[in-house]
Amino acid sequence: xxxxxxxxxxxxxxxxxxxxxxxxxxxxxxxxxxxxxxxxxxxxxxxxxxxxxxxxxxxxxxxxxxxxxxxxxxxxxxxxxxxxxxxxxxxxxxxxxxxxxxxxxxxxxxxxxxxxxxxxxxxxxxxxxxxxxxxxxxxxxxxxxxxxxxxxxxxxxxxxxxxxxxxxxxxxxxxxxxxxxxxxxxxxxxxxxxxxxxxxxxxxxxxxxxxxxxxxxxxxxxxxxxxxxxxxxxxxxxxxxxxxxxxxxxxxxxxxxxxxxxxxxxxxxxxxxxxxxxxxxxxxxxxxxxxxxxxxxxxxxxxxxxxxxxxxxxxxxxxxxxxxxxxxxxxxxxxxxxxxxxxxxxxxxxxxxxxxxxxxxxxxxxxxxxxxxxxxxxxxxxxxxxxxxxxxxxxxxxxxxxxxxxxxxxxxxxxxxxxxxxxxxxxxxxxxxxxxxxxxxxxxxxxxxxxxxxxxxxxxxxxxxxxxxxxxxxxxxxx
Ligand code: FUL
Numbered sequence: 158x159x160x161x162x163x164x165x166x167x168x169x170x171x172x173x174x175x176x177x178x179x180x181x182x183x184x185x186x187x188x189x190x191x192x193x194x195x196x197x198x199x200x201x202x203x204x205x206x207x208x209x210x211x212x213x214x215x216x217x218x219x220x221x222x223x224x225x226x227x228x229x230x231x232x233x234x235x236x237x238x239x240x241x242x243x244x245x246x247x248x249x250x251x252x253x254x255x256x257x258x259x260x261x262x263x264x265x266x267x268x269x270x271x272x273x274x275x276x277x278x279x280x281x282x283x284x285x286x287x288x289x290x291x292x293x294x295x296x297x298x299x300x301x302x303x304x305x306x307x308x309x310x311x312x313x314x315x316x317x318x319x320x321x322x323x324x325x326x327x328x329x330x331x332x333x334x335x336x337x338x339x340x341x342x343x344x345x346x347x348x349x350x351x352x353x354x355x356x357x358x359x360x361x362x363x364x365x366x367x368x369x370x371x372x373x374x375x376x377x378x379x380x381x382x383x384x385x386x387x388x389x390x391x392x393x394x395x396x397x398x399x400x401x402x403x404x405x406x407x408x409x410x411x412x413x414x415x416x417x418x419x420x421x422x423x424x425x426x427x428x429x430x431x432x433x434x435x436x437x438x439x440x441x442x443x444x445x446x447x448x449x450x451x452x453x454x455x456x457x458x459x460x461x462x463x464x465x466x467x468x469x470x471x472x473x474x475x476x477x478x479x480x481x482x483x484x485x486x487x488x489x490x491x492x493x494x495x496x497x498x499x500x501x502x503x504x505x506x507x508x509x510x511x512x513x514x515x516x517x518x519x520x521x522x523x524x525x526x527x528x529x530x531x532x533x534x535x536x537x538x539x540x541x542x543x544x545x546x547x548x549x550x551x552x553x554x555x556x557x558x559x560x561x562x563x564x565x566x567x568x569x570x571x572x573x574x575x576x577x578x579x580x581x582x583x584x585x586x587x588x589x590x591x592x593x594x595x596x597x598x599x600x601x602x603x604x605x606x607x608x609x610x611x612x613x614x615x616x617x618x619x620x621x622x623x624x625x626x627x628x629x630x631x632x633x634x635x636x
Pocket of ligand 1: 217342343344433440
């Protein structure tokens, strides 16, 4: 073979080699979400429902000595709850099937303090059944809250109670279809006669997974998702989905709430945050709070400090004494939905041109961040612990929100973000900065007008981004 032919052949071989060997995706960094945690995270926003004797006695914590007959809603309508949740844009409903007073919203065989002993439907009702049916009809996921702390059950404070509680889990999780989330409340005071209970968490978890292998278990320390540390709706500005959980327990044995608020960089387990907050001042309905339902503006603020900070939002909407969601609450929910839709109606970066200083390869190119597909992503080269991306909006645009998402199946990696815009003279001007991103981060800043945006990242391992979106959100008060 002539030398020139040999060179051409070599070049062709090299070309064939480079175009055939697709670059590998980055190795996962630290703990990563399970498929169930990922599906849960993508639900983002769902309803909490506190309902029970407290609805009728106007207290937040009943002591379990209430006459079960006080529970007597006149017109329970779980289909109305489901229709409201659906219209509000929620993905599911989590019901308090047993709160700290021990009253069971299903006719448990293991208690004498249930809907069966109540005045509702002459003791023949099953609220969990009605809600499970309504959720199925409205294509919503069902979750259940069962308080381990029980001030009514006579066996509370003995080993026997752990078996009773596991038996209650059997009834609830084995008899009503699929459950996406099991909510374990960490609150633990004294049961009857000042008794304390040592909970058998391994048995409770085993029972949940036996019936519902895909459920995400909520508690202060997961294992599926964690309490975010306050009930005001404010997740940490820095919010890692990773946490050290070994040696901790829900309730008194939990890490401090400031740790739960931010998660822990380098934490050993993937335990993402869930923000639980009530649309009213209390968790249960009270006529005294009818005029104190949170406004769309307040709910938007909570949305930004929960979903906008890498947390799911579990918004409590307590039915009133008729057993329906009150008009004050549903009106606020619909205005909140409108405000969200107005804020995120028009992604100015959809399909925008992108540039990066860290090209891993075609499959991981920067255009994946503006293609609207949550499963495609840009990834930097392995050695890059910092990288830049530029977005060209095609023309000058005015905006005040930037939404960022990491490709979390490979772990949470970004620890710092700086956002700049290019001025007319070509210089870059700072707009805002942040620490963590995670599944979703929404940055808010005063309106800026620009065509080019630069995002600089620092990370614990080569960063990934699956989505960048840019919006001009109107002031909610002016809508
Ligand atoms: C707390 C409980 O004590 C409240 O009553 C409410 O259920 C809230 C969601 O969790 O720990």
